[in-house]
Structures are given as structure tokens and as C-alpha cells.
Amino acid sequence: MTKKRVGIVGGGIVGTSVAYHLTHYYDDVEVYLFEKNTIGSGTTAKSAGTHCLIDDSVPHDFWSVRLHGFKFYTDLEKKYPGSTGFEKTGTLLIAPYPEYEKYALQAVDLAVASGYQAWYWKDKEKIKEIIPDLILDDVLGAAYCPEDGFFDPTMISSTLARLSREEGAHVYIGTEVTTINMDGNRVTGVDTNKGHFDLDVLVDATGPWEPFFSKKVGLEVPIIHTKAEVFILEPVESLGYPFPVLKYPRFYARKDKENVFICKAHLTMDLNNPDHAGVWDADQLPMTGGTDPYFWDFLTEELMQHYPRLLESSVANDWVGYRAEPRDYMPVLGKTPVEGYILAIGAGGNGVIEGPTIGRDIARLIMTGETSYFLDKLPLSRFEKELEKHHKVTW
Known part of the structure; x- marks a missing residue:
């Protein structure tokens, strides 16, 4: 059986997650991961790595994304101790106004419903038991979850790259993709500073390099x-x-x-x-x-x-x-007008939280053609009018 040849550009937390999910859940695939520096470098290395069940980083509409990411990392940590750099510190979310308080209350409800401990306190003395030095004069209350904390994104990326390599992925560091080869509107491969690679699919997981990289296929993604x-x-x-x-x-x-x-x-x-x-x-x-x-x-x-x-x-x-x-602060995921060019970009400050879901759903899209709720909500085509107006992109 001919294997599908998938290239991934970017060895940060999103790119390595795509590689991991392709190699661990599908047999008929040949994975090539290209990273021009080192695995987990770039902005992945500068991430705070916080992954909190009760913060405001991802809308509650995508609670399953937050929950899946947290369980993915903590399960990985149990299986390979030290592999994610997890520090269980808990989270204290301060609510100074009513709308934020409503968000915090719902976050607590979601965490508890998922089997985790979490509370919302209006008693300021209770809040000060966690951080005694806070000034709480104008605070309505605070949510607290003792079970979460932060991870080491570079360590996670290195772990996922290693596990992908053990399952047969080709991981190239110090390897810059210089040209994307095209046959009409279809990606056929890439040229790098270490040679040419024939590909059937190319995943753009370039993070902050994306505004420049997608121009290689004639796209200007609104990042x-x-x-x-x-x-x-x-x-x-x-x-x-x-x-x-x-x-x-x-x-x-x-x-x-x-x-x-x-x-x-x-x-x-x-x-x-x-x-x-x-x-x-x-x-x-x-x-x-x-x-x-x-x-x-x-x-x-x-x-x-x-x-x-x-x-x-x-x-x-x-x-x-x-x-x-993009300006709506949510990632851009899935297919583009260029055949075989897949986006896994735009996670902004939420790459650690969203990485496991992006990797899982992009791998499924590539190998089965199936999309997910997350991908369906966040396609490039949501910017269709802007792209058609400025770049004459057709869908």
C-alpha cells in the first residue's frame, strides 16, 4: 500500500502534536517534520505554559478542547514522568466585575462536572488564604482550582517529536523549507536546505512565521x-x-x-x-x-x-x-484553496491548550477527510470576503 506523504513545517507544540497523532493513530502515512531551528524553539520556548481549567483563555464553547488538552498532557506525564514538566500549582482566577464573575462561575461548574475540584469564593478571607498579599477591595470573588498549573512547552514538543520518531517519523532540525513545489494549484513537495522531498500534503504549523510562509503558495492568511x-x-x-x-x-x-x-x-x-x-x-x-x-x-x-x-x-x-x-483571536485550521496545503496556525497564546486537539483533528482530516466541530468552526473560509477582496482568492 502506498503511504500518504505528509510534511509538517514547524517543530513547536502544534507541529509536533500533528506529527504525534499521525504516527500513533494511522499506519499508512509517512511523516516528515521540518524545523529550521530546534524542536520547541521560537515562541513555544517563550510560552508561559499555563493550562488552567478555570481561566479565560479559551471560550467555554470549546471546553472540550481545554479538557482534552489537560488530560492529554497529564496522561502523558503519568506514562512518561517528567515528559511535560508539569507543576501542579493550582489556579486563582480573580473576578472584579459581574461578567467576569459569570465566566468564573461557569468555569467552576464545568471543572466540577468533569471530575475536578474547583470552588468559587465570595469570602475575601478565603481568597487571602491562597495569596495573603492581594488587595481585594473591588473584587466580587475568585475561582480556585487546586488541580491544574503549568507545563513546559519545549519539553512537551521534544517529547512528542521523540515519540513520533520512534513510530517512524522523519524529524529534521536545522532544516528550512525554502520552496514549496506546485503542480498547478496542488502541492507536490518542498525544497529545503537539506534537499528535496516529495509530498502529498503539507501542514503549515509555522506559528509566528506564518504571515511570510504562506506566501510561498500565493496565500496571504490574515494573521x-x-x-x-x-x-x-x-x-x-x-x-x-x-x-x-x-x-x-x-x-x-x-x-x-x-x-x-x-x-x-x-x-x-x-x-x-x-x-x-x-x-x-x-x-x-x-x-x-x-x-x-x-x-x-x-x-x-x-x-x-x-x-x-x-x-x-x-x-x-x-x-x-x-x-x-487573526483578529478574532482564534486559530485557523484545515483546508485552503491550495490543494494539499493545510493550516494549523493562529493559536496565539493558546497553543499549549489547543495543541492536542489541533494535532488530533488535523491528523484525522488528512487521513480520513473527516472534520471536527473545532475545525468546522475555525476554517480559513471564515475570512472569505476579506481574502477575495484583497487577494482574489476563490473557494
């Missing part, structure tokens, strides 16, 4: 970058209590060894502000530094209002990553 600006704060004195994942509407934080990782919340980005959103060269991302002055001002104001004790810290490190996503 922009928003900045994930991070500070690692080193408190002057130990906080003296276990630090959970802390979620406010405008920022979030988690432990980083003895320090605190803190970042501006994803949905607070002003997409009309060129300091917040645009399209930048992902190859120019520095490994450290690169944060903008406005972010420190924003963070200082937030901490002064909610958690002033953290201002008694020095900055141990800082960096900026690019979240790649």
Missing part, C-alpha cells in the same frame, strides 16, 4: 502578531506561601522556580495600536530583552492596584514573544 511581553520578577524576600497561577482580566502570573513570571493578558491588546499588534520579522526576536517601556508602566500600575508586594522585586529577566493569530 497578525500581538506581543507577549514577559518579566521574571525576583522578590526581595521569599513570599512565604505557594504561588498558584494567578489570573486577573488584565494580567496573569505564575511561579518561576523561586521567582514570578508575569505577563500582560492576551485579550487586553489594542489591535489598532502598532506597539501592541502588527506583523514583525520573527527571525529578529531576541532571546531576552526587547520588551517595550509601556509594558513596565502598565505592569507597575496593575501591581500597585492589586498586588503591591510584587513591586518589591528586581527584574531577573525579560523577553518578548509574538503571538500569531
